[in-house]
Amino acid sequence: MLARVRSGALMGIDAVVVECEVDMAMGLPYFNVVGLPEGAVRESKVRVVSALKNCGFELPQKRITVNLAPADIRKEGAAFELPIALGVLAAAKLMEEEPLGRYLFGGELSLDGWVKPIRGVLPLAVAARDGGYEGVMVPAANAAEAALVEGIQVLAVNNLREAVEHLTGEKPLAAFTRERGSPALSRGRSTPLDMSDVRGQADIKTALELAAAGGHNVMLCGPPGSGKTMLARRLPGILPTMTFDEALEVTKIYSVLGLLGDDQTMMRERPFRAPHHTISDAGLVGGGPTTRPGELSLAHHGVLFLDELPEFRKNVLEVLRQPLEEGSIHLARATQHVTYPCRVMMVAAMNPCPCGYFNVPGRNCQCKDYRVFDYHSRVSGPLLDRIDITLQTRPVEYHHIARADGEEPPSAYYRERVEAARERQRARYRDEPGVYCNAQMPARLLRRYCKPSPKAESMLEKAVHTFGLSARAHDRILKLARSRADLEGHERIEDVDVQLAIDCRQMDRRGWLHTNTHGGPAPVQQNTAFNQVRRPERDSWPPEDP
CATH class of the missing domain: 3.30.230.10 (Ribosomal Protein S5; domain 2)
Known part of the structure; x- marks a missing residue:
């Protein structure tokens, strides 16, 4: 039978x-x-x-x-x-x-x-x-x-x-019903890491707020102890809560790998993955005999943190190019072809040179010029072109370290502004399936939603010619400026939005790698446009004393 x-x-x-x-x-x-x-x-x-x-x-x-x-x-x-x-x-x-x-x-x-x-x-x-x-x-x-x-x-x-x-109908089972408002579906955040733990670095915090508002990729380059890793690990705390559709996509990935906890029904926290720099290309993007998802897919709708970026093998970094652009990774094997989603915020951290103190005031770099250039050449131009925000972190000054508790803005302050910006983006892309934030905006929507003012357009044109930016960099600057406009709540992209987006791409300006005429390190570049943006330290934070 x-x-x-x-x-x-x-x-x-x-x-x-x-x-x-x-x-x-x-x-x-x-x-x-x-x-x-x-x-x-x-x-x-x-x-x-x-x-x-x-x-x-x-x-x-x-x-x-x-x-x-x-x-x-x-x-x-x-x-x-x-x-x-x-x-x-x-x-x-x-x-x-x-x-x-x-x-x-x-x-x-x-x-x-x-x-x-x-x-x-x-x-x-x-x-x-x-x-x-x-x-x-x-x-x-x-x-x-x-x-x-x-x-x-x-x-x-x-x-x-x-x-x-x-x-057989002998003892019928009742259909299982999910309890509404169960702990697995709550909005609570389990991470104890808070942005108020980071002293100083107001410019970098503002840049991370901008990255969180639009889902943009970030690279932080600075000396040891300047807070790069500390800031990156606190980024999930200012990201907005995932929508149900986003959470369902992430849960499917973790379900396939059997990584859901015993009491965890759905992934509500945005994932944060920080693979070690010894990882293989298959471990990062997926693959192997059974074509399992890699760290890139496990960070879907979350943060992929690559610490000590130049220490990753070159072939591992180069496989990131297409997935970062398309938001998916296609794996072809002898027995099957699979596609995994990987819309991530990539946050990378690196030292300015092998010893870590090139271009740092008050410190003597022991690296020869050719070693510094060789160190930076490990990160290719095409990969760097796909990163929206590339900033230098500076050593934290003593008066920032000595600040009392409560004088630094908490993650809740940034998250509130990020949530408001993301809500404007959800309303804007409500008829666009698969688009949840500005970084995911396809080219066909760029001209519709990223219209700069005449002064802003002139500023962008000058930057493209001055720094030799690619067409991809031009589009990413517009998306970043769109996120800045969403943070401030205005519809049109203004000149200060474009100026901030341009200043967020410091590594496009290779001059900062050169030493000055006296043989010492050149001064650290200042983030000029950040002086014109909202600062919690001087606006709404900390609250005034009663």
Whole structure:
């Protein structure tokens, strides 16, 4: 006899419906699984037989063949064990096949018949909704995750006997309902890092606020101890809360890798990933034998922090070019082609030279000129062109270090302004699918929403000719100026917005790498346009004494 049950196989962060065909025929007792199964799937036949026997089901002594179709898609993981077991029961006429056609099934079986949690339940639920199925039957530990997808019925089962009793109508299960306002879906922020911990560096804080408002890439170059890493790790604290669609995309990635916590249903915090500089290119962008997502995709809609940027291998840095531009990474392997999303804010930090003190007043750099240029050449021009904000950090002065607690603006101050700017962008791009902030704006929308004033346009034209900026740099300056205008709440891009955006690209001006005529380091460039922007230290922060 032949029976059919449907499950799902992961392709990237999506699930493809897989039909489990179970054939039971006369012959010597034998259990075979075909259809391009990998190791764990081939071993499932042993667990399925033991689980069925320990749950009290007597199987006839026949030849059992399981085909996982389509056969050209690689099947991996233990999620096929529950549907295979149900298909074997239907083929043996121990239950009806008709109820099996209404659901997608997924679950790992223990030898005693208990259903264990699996990876990729959220993509399976999305596939059930898109395929017109009534719902999914999944392990009880994964039910809350599957319930994030609306419009389908979620059946949570603890063991194989429960699944059979529901499908036969003996003991129907109640559909799982997600609790509204559960802790996993709350807006609370778990990070204790606050921007008020950073002393001084008002210019850099303003630049990070601007980057957070529009989702722009940042590079910080400065001596050791100037706060580069400290500032970068506090950036997620000023980013706006993810929308439901953004959170769903991030959750799918973490679900595929099995990285969701036991009590975590949905990713609400924007991810922050900081891989070590010894990482491989496959570890960063994804790949390997099973084409798993890399750190770039794990930082989707969040922050990818690359500390000590020149220490990364050149081939690792160069693979970032296309993903940073397109917001996705395409991986082609012998058996499959997958696409992972990777819309990230890349924040990079580096020293100005190998010893760390080139161009730093009061410190004597021990590096020869050729070593400094060689150090900076490790970061290629095309990659640098894709970074919107490149600034120098300066050593923190003593009067900033000695400031009392409460004199530095907290993350809440910046987050409030960033949230207001992002709300203007959400309203602007509400009819543009996949565009959530200014940095993601495609070229066709640039002329519509980034219209500078005549004075601002003249300033931008002069900067392009003076610094030899590329067309990409021109567009990124306009997007950055658009974010500055959103922060200040005005519709048209003014000259101060463009001036600030130009000043945020210091590394386009290679003159700062040259030493002065006396052989010592040139003075650190000042961020001139930052003197014209809102500063919390002199405007609304700290609050006036009563």
